[in-house]
Amino acid sequence: MRLSTIPISAWVGILGILLAVFCALFAPLIAPYGESQIVGAVWQPMGGDHLLGTDNLGRDLFSRLIFGARTTIFVALAATVLSFSLGMLLSFTAAVTGGFVDQAFSRFNDLMMAIPTLIFALVVLAVLPQQLWILILVMAVLDSTRVYRIGRAVALDVAVMEFVEAARLRGEGTGWIIFREILPNTLSPLLAEFGLRFAFSILFLSTLSFLGLGIQPPAADWGGMVKDNKDGIIFGISAALIPGGAIAGLAICVNLVVDWLMKRTSSLKGGRGDA
């Protein structure tokens, strides 16, 4: 792979993601004001001291957007990584072991998928204490059902190949077969799926925050900011649209990169054949 073969759309996506990550990492250094610092009147227009204006409590919207990137990306990333670890481990075990284990895992997975994700999350989060790690865990478990589906499908394709049979004949254990024989050959589609699920996680977190069950105030996060400022829309104040735009922008950027990865990896030659 060379840099010159990356299409412009993917560059736009990469730059967008890098910008968001940069904001998240260096939030206290970049943000002109504090996260929950009240700096002016309610819903001041853009310009002047406040680049994007102020929110419903008079906090600087630009600063909150930068701090919000931190929580939003951290929670979404942690949930996605966790859901992938869980989903892939279970799906690969099911595909390699087969028989009863496969049936038990797969039918339980079907059961979980039969319940609408959002309603499930609302019920569980309403009951459990409102802590960040519980939020991440719930998101990860719910998302891992989707990862399980795709993971099992791609692993089954590889598990019947002769080199896996050769490894079994050699006497290799399940661990070796999963991590050394199957995983490297399924990495490309799963990587693309990872990008997609990350975008979904951001949206899901925003949804939860909007409903009041995600990140708790006064911590900033993009979905919560939309919720805080939604009443302003009635008065013609655009404050709610800015974090909404940020969510859309990041989701689009991630998808641009994923589209490019999918194109690169969907070829049968393992993505090396075409540019």
Next chain:
Amino acid sequence: MPDLLSVRNLKIEATSYPPGEPPKTVTLVEGVNFDVQKGKVLGLIGESGAGKSTIGLTALAYGRGGVRITGGEVKLNGEDLLKLGPAGIRKVRGCKVCYVAQSAAAAFNPAHRLGEQVIEASLKHGVMGRAEAEKRALYLFKVLGLPSPETFGQRYPHQVSGGQLQRAMTAMALCPNPELIVFDEPTTALDVTTQIDVLAAIKHAIEETHTAALYITHDLAVVAQITDDILVLRHGKMVEYGSVKQIIEAPTQDYTRALVNVRGTKREEAPDQSDTLLKVDNITAGYSNGFKVLQNVSLHLPKGQTLAVVGESGSGKSTLARVITGLLPPQEGTISFDGTPLPRALKGRTNDQLRRIQMIYQMADTAMNPRQTVRDIIGRPLTFYYGLRGARKTERVKELLEQIEMGGRFADRYPAELSGGQKQRVAIARALAAQPELILCDEPTSALDPLVAEGILKLLLKLQDETHVSYMFITHDIAIVRAIADSVAVMHRGRLVRFGPKSKVLSPPFDDYTDLLLKSVPEMEIGWLEKVLTTRRMESAGN
């Protein structure tokens, strides 16, 4: 006699797009000249990548995806096909020149009846009316020896066998009364016993209808039976062009000579000693639906010798290998290895038991992990069975690569960066790394070109001399059996038909199936097909 098809100075190019580099133009075929007279058959022969199919398709002025005919002329009855426009070409294709593909199963539309598809081209081109076309189809079905020709056209493609489908495709090509037919390896995918029927049918039909043909194949013995002239190709260039008699009996080029003598490996049979390594006793095996793939199979293999298991596809040869490895536990019977009984299932066996039996597969592509380098592929058994690491492992990998005549510089390549023959050699090295006593070879040469396959066989024999390993060699090719086996087991529909030392199994008196199998293997001899057919006809007349 004027030439029907005359090809002059043919040049074919394609554009490849290597990632990250500007597109390159590759010359596939250059400077090829040949003629086909009315009613004559020309054989195009060469290994894979020689450009034989590409040249064959130029007779229809067709280039497969991305391939362009950039130079020369292809004259059919004096008219240059390359200068015709799309409408002119359409009048030629499927009407004056027809095509028979290698895989008839993929070439027929499974949703339509065979009869409709056979006459479709004739109707489309307005060559004849429906009634006449149906009459001709019936005549062709009869000429091609298809069963119940009156109702054959009513069937769907999945209702007839592979050999019949190939003959139906020949009927489809012959139906519009073409002047030339291009046969693209029509019998390569068939069993030997079926191949001979299809060959005979094609030959008979061509003679009966006085159609000229281009016959593309990689098997010189097949082409010797059916063609009048042969054009030998290599790397898109002409190697030798002459009559069948001249090519087979007095080839002038080294490459042709190598092709003619490809089955030159011979080996004296070793005496059946009492020192038995593998003993398969009364094995019955099958799948959970109750279908028995193997029934009461018993055989044994002495140390340091080769047992060839022959039979057509579906005879249970590969299943026997799966039972021995433990992948498919037998329902009845026992397997003993070096005097001790082996646990039936893979899970029950110790690592040392697993180490002593290794396997080589038919498709080396799928038998090796594409994301591992040759070093990892060969090195893993070394670490797994012998605990070798670091410099000692590197040293041993290099040694093994030398042993398979490849050399240490291949260690860091991925399987995708190796040729077909090299991949199979690496697969052999992987088996060898375990220092096994028995290697199960599941048709390791049948996916390879004849000269490459010959090299692999020689290597296997050399390794046997060096390490005294035993082989159980699964194949459908009697020539290979003659070349390398000490004892032979003939399988048919899951049963062992014949088993014993090579000299005994391959000499009369034969049982019916072995006789059929042996007589079906094409020999590099002009007139062989007629001879076999005459004896067959006499036999059936006698019955």
